[in-house]
Amino acid sequence: MGTVTTRLDTQAESIFDDLGYTVSHEGEEITAERKWRVVHVTPMPEPDDAPTSGQFRCFVTREGNCRELERRLQRQHLEYDWAIMGIDETGDYEIHATTVGW
Structure with missing residues:
Protein backbone atom coordinates (compact mmCIF):
# COMPACT_ATOMS: atom_id res chain seq x y z
CA MET A 1 0.00 0.00 0.00
CA GLY A 2 1.39 3.44 -0.95
CA THR A 3 1.90 6.46 1.24
CA VAL A 4 -1.08 8.79 1.48
CA THR A 5 -0.11 12.43 0.97
CA THR A 6 -2.23 14.85 2.96
CA ARG A 7 -2.85 18.25 1.39
CA LEU A 8 -0.74 21.11 2.71
CA ASP A 9 -3.78 23.18 3.65
CA THR A 10 -5.22 20.35 5.72
CA GLN A 11 -1.89 19.78 7.47
CA ALA A 12 -1.37 23.51 8.12
CA GLU A 13 -4.87 23.87 9.52
CA SER A 14 -4.27 20.96 11.89
CA ILE A 15 -0.88 22.31 13.03
CA PHE A 16 -2.20 25.80 13.79
CA ASP A 17 -5.25 24.32 15.53
CA ASP A 18 -2.93 22.20 17.71
CA LEU A 19 -0.97 25.38 18.54
CA GLY A 20 -4.13 26.97 19.95
CA TYR A 21 -5.12 29.18 17.01
CA THR A 22 -8.69 29.62 15.82
CA VAL A 23 -8.53 28.60 12.18
CA SER A 24 -10.78 29.67 9.30
CA HIS A 25 -10.60 29.60 5.50
CA GLU A 26 -10.61 32.54 3.10
CA GLY A 27 -10.55 31.00 -0.36
CA GLU A 28 -7.16 29.34 -0.87
CA GLU A 29 -5.75 30.87 2.32
CA ILE A 30 -6.12 29.96 5.94
CA THR A 31 -6.45 32.55 8.68
CA ALA A 32 -5.12 31.57 12.10
CA GLU A 33 -6.02 33.85 15.04
CA ARG A 34 -4.84 33.83 18.64
CA LYS A 35 -4.97 36.73 21.07
CA TRP A 36 -4.00 39.85 19.09
CA ARG A 37 -2.21 37.98 16.29
CA VAL A 38 -3.77 37.14 12.93
CA VAL A 39 -1.56 35.00 10.68
CA HIS A 40 -2.40 34.48 7.02
CA VAL A 41 -1.31 30.95 6.17
CA THR A 42 -0.55 30.31 2.50
CA PRO A 43 -0.02 26.74 1.31
CA MET A 44 2.65 26.65 -1.43
CA PRO A 45 3.17 23.18 -2.88
CA GLU A 46 5.79 24.73 -5.18
CA PRO A 47 7.81 27.92 -4.54
CA ASP A 48 5.92 30.83 -6.04
CA ASP A 49 5.71 34.59 -5.69
CA ALA A 50 4.18 35.68 -2.42
CA PRO A 51 1.26 38.07 -1.90
CA THR A 52 2.45 41.67 -1.73
CA SER A 53 0.45 42.72 1.33
CA GLY A 54 -0.12 41.52 4.84
CA GLN A 55 1.24 41.84 8.36
CA PHE A 56 2.01 38.27 9.47
CA ARG A 57 2.23 35.44 6.94
CA CYS A 58 3.26 31.82 7.15
CA PHE A 59 4.07 30.00 3.93
CA VAL A 60 3.62 26.24 4.17
CA THR A 61 5.47 23.99 1.76
CA ARG A 62 7.03 20.56 1.49
CA GLU A 63 10.33 20.13 3.31
CA GLY A 64 12.35 19.95 0.08
CA ASN A 65 11.04 23.29 -1.21
CA CYS A 66 12.00 25.47 1.78
CA ARG A 67 15.33 26.84 0.53
CA GLU A 68 14.02 27.82 -2.89
CA LEU A 69 10.93 29.43 -1.34
CA GLU A 70 13.13 31.37 1.10
CA ARG A 71 15.24 32.69 -1.79
CA ARG A 72 12.13 33.78 -3.70
CA LEU A 73 10.71 35.59 -0.67
CA GLN A 74 14.00 37.35 0.06
CA ARG A 75 14.23 38.56 -3.57
CA ASP A 88 7.83 16.34 5.70
CA GLU A 89 6.20 13.12 4.46
CA THR A 90 5.33 12.03 8.01
CA GLY A 91 3.52 15.29 8.81
CA ASP A 92 6.27 16.63 11.06
CA TYR A 93 7.08 20.27 10.54
CA GLU A 94 9.87 22.75 11.14
CA ILE A 95 10.09 26.51 10.81
CA HIS A 96 12.91 27.12 8.32
CA ALA A 97 13.03 30.87 7.93
CA THR A 98 11.36 33.76 9.60
CA THR A 99 11.56 37.52 9.74
CA VAL A 100 9.76 37.73 13.06
CA GLY A 101 10.07 35.97 16.42
CA TRP A 102 6.63 34.39 16.84
Missing part, protein backbone atom coordinates in the same frame (compact mmCIF):
# COMPACT_ATOMS: atom_id res chain seq x y z
CA GLN A 76 10.73 40.05 -3.28
CA HIS A 77 11.75 42.35 -0.38
CA LEU A 78 8.37 41.90 1.27
CA GLU A 79 6.99 44.62 3.51
CA TYR A 80 5.56 42.25 6.11
CA ASP A 81 6.78 39.64 8.60
CA TRP A 82 6.81 36.07 7.29
CA ALA A 83 7.83 32.54 8.15
CA ILE A 84 8.24 29.31 6.18
CA MET A 85 6.95 26.04 7.60
CA GLY A 86 8.32 22.91 5.95
CA ILE A 87 6.25 19.74 6.32
Whole structure:
Protein backbone atom coordinates (compact mmCIF):
# COMPACT_ATOMS: atom_id res chain seq x y z
CA MET A 1 0.00 0.00 0.00
CA GLY A 2 1.39 3.44 -0.95
CA THR A 3 1.90 6.46 1.24
CA VAL A 4 -1.08 8.79 1.48
CA THR A 5 -0.11 12.43 0.97
CA THR A 6 -2.23 14.85 2.96
CA ARG A 7 -2.85 18.25 1.39
CA LEU A 8 -0.74 21.11 2.71
CA ASP A 9 -3.78 23.18 3.65
CA THR A 10 -5.22 20.35 5.72
CA GLN A 11 -1.89 19.78 7.47
CA ALA A 12 -1.37 23.51 8.12
CA GLU A 13 -4.87 23.87 9.52
CA SER A 14 -4.27 20.96 11.89
CA ILE A 15 -0.88 22.31 13.03
CA PHE A 16 -2.20 25.80 13.79
CA ASP A 17 -5.25 24.32 15.53
CA ASP A 18 -2.93 22.20 17.71
CA LEU A 19 -0.97 25.38 18.54
CA GLY A 20 -4.13 26.97 19.95
CA TYR A 21 -5.12 29.18 17.01
CA THR A 22 -8.69 29.62 15.82
CA VAL A 23 -8.53 28.60 12.18
CA SER A 24 -10.78 29.67 9.30
CA HIS A 25 -10.60 29.60 5.50
CA GLU A 26 -10.61 32.54 3.10
CA GLY A 27 -10.55 31.00 -0.36
CA GLU A 28 -7.16 29.34 -0.87
CA GLU A 29 -5.75 30.87 2.32
CA ILE A 30 -6.12 29.96 5.94
CA THR A 31 -6.45 32.55 8.68
CA ALA A 32 -5.12 31.57 12.10
CA GLU A 33 -6.02 33.85 15.04
CA ARG A 34 -4.84 33.83 18.64
CA LYS A 35 -4.97 36.73 21.07
CA TRP A 36 -4.00 39.85 19.09
CA ARG A 37 -2.21 37.98 16.29
CA VAL A 38 -3.77 37.14 12.93
CA VAL A 39 -1.56 35.00 10.68
CA HIS A 40 -2.40 34.48 7.02
CA VAL A 41 -1.31 30.95 6.17
CA THR A 42 -0.55 30.31 2.50
CA PRO A 43 -0.02 26.74 1.31
CA MET A 44 2.65 26.65 -1.43
CA PRO A 45 3.17 23.18 -2.88
CA GLU A 46 5.79 24.73 -5.18
CA PRO A 47 7.81 27.92 -4.54
CA ASP A 48 5.92 30.83 -6.04
CA ASP A 49 5.71 34.59 -5.69
CA ALA A 50 4.18 35.68 -2.42
CA PRO A 51 1.26 38.07 -1.90
CA THR A 52 2.45 41.67 -1.73
CA SER A 53 0.45 42.72 1.33
CA GLY A 54 -0.12 41.52 4.84
CA GLN A 55 1.24 41.84 8.36
CA PHE A 56 2.01 38.27 9.47
CA ARG A 57 2.23 35.44 6.94
CA CYS A 58 3.26 31.82 7.15
CA PHE A 59 4.07 30.00 3.93
CA VAL A 60 3.62 26.24 4.17
CA THR A 61 5.47 23.99 1.76
CA ARG A 62 7.03 20.56 1.49
CA GLU A 63 10.33 20.13 3.31
CA GLY A 64 12.35 19.95 0.08
CA ASN A 65 11.04 23.29 -1.21
CA CYS A 66 12.00 25.47 1.78
CA ARG A 67 15.33 26.84 0.53
CA GLU A 68 14.02 27.82 -2.89
CA LEU A 69 10.93 29.43 -1.34
CA GLU A 70 13.13 31.37 1.10
CA ARG A 71 15.24 32.69 -1.79
CA ARG A 72 12.13 33.78 -3.70
CA LEU A 73 10.71 35.59 -0.67
CA GLN A 74 14.00 37.35 0.06
CA ARG A 75 14.23 38.56 -3.57
CA GLN A 76 10.73 40.05 -3.28
CA HIS A 77 11.75 42.35 -0.38
CA LEU A 78 8.37 41.90 1.27
CA GLU A 79 6.99 44.62 3.51
CA TYR A 80 5.56 42.25 6.11
CA ASP A 81 6.78 39.64 8.60
CA TRP A 82 6.81 36.07 7.29
CA ALA A 83 7.83 32.54 8.15
CA ILE A 84 8.24 29.31 6.18
CA MET A 85 6.95 26.04 7.60
CA GLY A 86 8.32 22.91 5.95
CA ILE A 87 6.25 19.74 6.32
CA ASP A 88 7.83 16.34 5.70
CA GLU A 89 6.20 13.12 4.46
CA THR A 90 5.33 12.03 8.01
CA GLY A 91 3.52 15.29 8.81
CA ASP A 92 6.27 16.63 11.06
CA TYR A 93 7.08 20.27 10.54
CA GLU A 94 9.87 22.75 11.14
CA ILE A 95 10.09 26.51 10.81
CA HIS A 96 12.91 27.12 8.32
CA ALA A 97 13.03 30.87 7.93
CA THR A 98 11.36 33.76 9.60
CA THR A 99 11.56 37.52 9.74
CA VAL A 100 9.76 37.73 13.06
CA GLY A 101 10.07 35.97 16.42
CA TRP A 102 6.63 34.39 16.84
